[in-house]
Amino acid sequence: MNIKKVKTGIIAAAVGMACLVSTPAVMAAESQYIGSLVYRTGPYAPGGIPWADGFADYINLLNERDGGINGVKLNLEECDTAYNTDKGVECYERLKGNGPTGMPAVMPLSTGITYALLDRVVADKIPLITSGYGRADGSDGTIFPYVFVPPATYWGGADIAINYISQQEGGYGNLKGKKIALVYHDSAYGKEPIKTLEALAAQHGFNLTLFPVPHPGLEQKSTWLKIGRQLRPDYVLMWGWGVMNATAIKEAAAVNFPREKFIGVWWSGNDADMVPAGDAAVGYKSLQFNGVGADFEVHKMIKQVLYANGKGSAKSEAGIGEVAYNRGVQSAVILTEALQGAMNEFGNKPVTGEQVQWALDRLDIDEARLKAIGAEGLFDPIKLSCADHLGKGRAKMTQWDGSQWKSISDWIEPNNEMLGAMYKESAAAYAKEKGITPRACN
Amino acid sequence: MFYREAGEFKASYKADQAILPIRQDRWFIWAILAVAFLVIPAVSSDYWLGTIMLPFLILALAAIGLNVLTGYAGQLSLGTGGFMATGAFAAYKLATMFPGMHILLVLLFSGTITAGVGILFGIPSLRIKGFYLAVATLASQFFLIWMFNKFGWFTNYSSSGVISAPPMTAIGDVLVTGAHATVTAKYLFALSIVTLLALITKNLVRSNIGREWMAVRDMDIAAEIIGIKMLPTKLKAFAYSSFLCGIAGALWAFVHTGSVEPLAFDVNRSFQILFMIIIGGLGSIMGAFLGSAFIVLLPIFLSNAPHWFGLDIPVDLISHIEAMVFGALIIFFLIVEPHGLARLWQITKEKLRLWPFPY
DSSP, X not given: OOHHHHHHHHHHHHHHHHHHXXXXXXXXXXXXXXXXXXXXXXXXXXXXXXXXXXXXXXXXXXXXXXXXXXXXXXXXXXXXXTTOHHHHHHHHHHHTXXXXXXXXXXXXXXXXXXXXXXXXXXXXXXXXXXXXXXXXXXXXXXXXXXXXXXXXXXXHHHHHHHHHHHHHHTSGGGGTTOEEEEEEESSHHHHTTHHHHHHHHHHHOOEEEEEEEOTTOOOOHHHHHIIIIIIOOSEEEEEOOTHHHHHHHHHHHHTTOOGGGEEEOXXXXXXXXXXXXXXXXXXXXXXXXXXXXXXXXXXHHHHHHTGGGTOOSSSSXXXXXXXXXXXXXXXXXXXXXXXXXXXXXXXXXXXXXXXXXXXXXXXXXXXXXXXXXTOBTTBOOEEOOSSBSSOSOOBEEXXXXXXXEEEOSOOXXXXXXXXXXXXXXXXXXXXXXXXXXXXXXX | OOSOOTTOOOOSHHHHTOSOOSHHHHHHHHHHHHIIIIIHHHHOOHHIIIIIIHHHHHHXXXXXXXXXXXXXXXXXXXOHHHHHHHHHHHHHHHHHHSTTOOHHHHHHHHHHHHHHHHHHHHGGGGTOOHHHHHHHHHHHHHHHHHHHHHOGGGGTTOTTOOEEOOOOBSSTTOXXXXXXXXXXXXXXXXXXXXXXXXXXXXXXXXXXXXXXXXXXXXXXXXXXXXXXXXXHHHHHHHHHHHHHHHHHHHHIIIIIISEEOGGGGSHHHHHHHHHHHHHHOTTOHHHHHHHHIIIIIHHHHHHHHHHHXXXXXXXXXXXXXXXXXXXXXXXXXXXXXXXXXXXXXHHHHHHHHHTTSOO
């Protein structure tokens, strides 16, 4: 290497630095900026792509059909996290100041990123919406003013699963002496339901056995031999993630554990996880906090307005209606309803995170509103308040028929009285550790 | 022309043994420190300080730690993530058990605890060498993460197994952890600690301990014959390396992210840091910084670059391009200079001395 090359190198580096300092591309002045953290690449991309498509499709639908919200155009920018916490934090920091008013809310789509952002969103005054993941005790709005967890929490999910099992068995009284196993991803996410299940086991007298599966969960032979040959439980619950789900279902089939008695949480209920398991997955059940299928009014509109004109985000219309896609639409509805609430109060111009937090504290998506959106049945009505950042927390049971999910129950409400006390207790412990004074809610 | 030692005379042994014997080098380092301490906090945005500089500094510290073990003492290790996790969880336990304890003490003790753990996992190094040792340290990586997941005591029985840093002050009432700490305070705090530890390490590797490490690295039998005791020397390397990694882990959990789950320190972190020192240069403090810069900054640069040039490329495509370009650059640098970026830097300096008449 001669000195000329060094010189070129230095100049190249200097040019690079100059580029880094310059501000990002100019945004249209009066549009509402929406920053979206997605994972279209990486090991979990099969579940991340439909979510991102659903989210983008609904935002684009509002833009194309209504000209945005209250006449304010929406400007969506995605940032790819690859489900990696470091990248997710970087994405959040990069996007949070964009647009005229910054990012109005963040949906990190990952437990790891959620935890890494908990402190930051408070300082930045940006609401953190974690739909069906993240901290269950985030439902206590007095201690987590900027965390919102609608429509459901893991603790609620655990309670709903037991509730469903009791219905199958003919009442809670018949749970006594039953054996229930929990197969879980050995991480912050997978451990969330344990406390609730232990409390329920003590209350109803069933035996709970725990089976942690180390990340990424490709090796579960011994786990399932124990379950299928030794323990022989009446039901198996699963808190799985990514490739662990399909592996577990295949192993369950290998030891001939009835799939009808195998119940996964919503993250173990993606279409992308069922397809690789093939016939083994037929009959497998999963909780969902959203409706399944592609027959909702909003889907028709998305097809009509976007896909008919070649403006859809997914590669083809076939992607519409996947569970993850519906969740993306649902998250987009929650966000845009909050944006609209904020605009109704603060004027029809781009709103800030603080204003959206105000609106989320009062978010009320009732049956009538859902019907107007075209999402009736796509999810349960959500009503939040300053102290309650969760809502009813209901979910439904669905079953995989080999090609798609079929809804097999109505919305099941968890025991919110018991869970509410647990949320409060856990949030209070967090507040004590972090020195947070709970805000007053009247 | 400007970078030349001609005319600089050393009148004492002290001057002769200085870390930077050439005046221009000293100026350069002072200039870098001035830029790092004064200019960067003054001109950078929060995004730059908080998401680029902070992880860069903390991972550079971890890379220095691993470089002591692998680069100087020649013990290949894949347990860096586990040791960082140990530091993070030790710091969390200390901070919650003794709420009044100063953050510097917390860091010091968590580093010491990690050093103890490092010694424990270093004991097999007397019998196991090379790749086999790498596998043994890999076991420590998995064991430690499993342990923090398994036993609720480490996380104060949090249901999710996530630890979260309480707000702590460094000097006066300047917060450096928690939600209300400013990014500038966090950055300056991390920078001070990293600078101090890098300086201590630089001196340590120039001392008799460092020479022993290098002797063991270059040929362990020869080292033993000239009277270097294997076990204490290797364990010292494990202890000091883990000490640095532990502090890096504590800084990562407390100052950078604020809340962290054990998976943040999984085996990928260990590989990331190993790649840093391989690309940066084994056996070089400078290399740890260069490697960290390469691994942390380059992907961010690549993922931002299309945006700056006004190109509208879908995010998934950007991610794929980023991975491809990053991989190609790693191969490019390893072919151009197998001894790492630090060696490239050294060559540059040698050329500069001859400038403008290189041969």
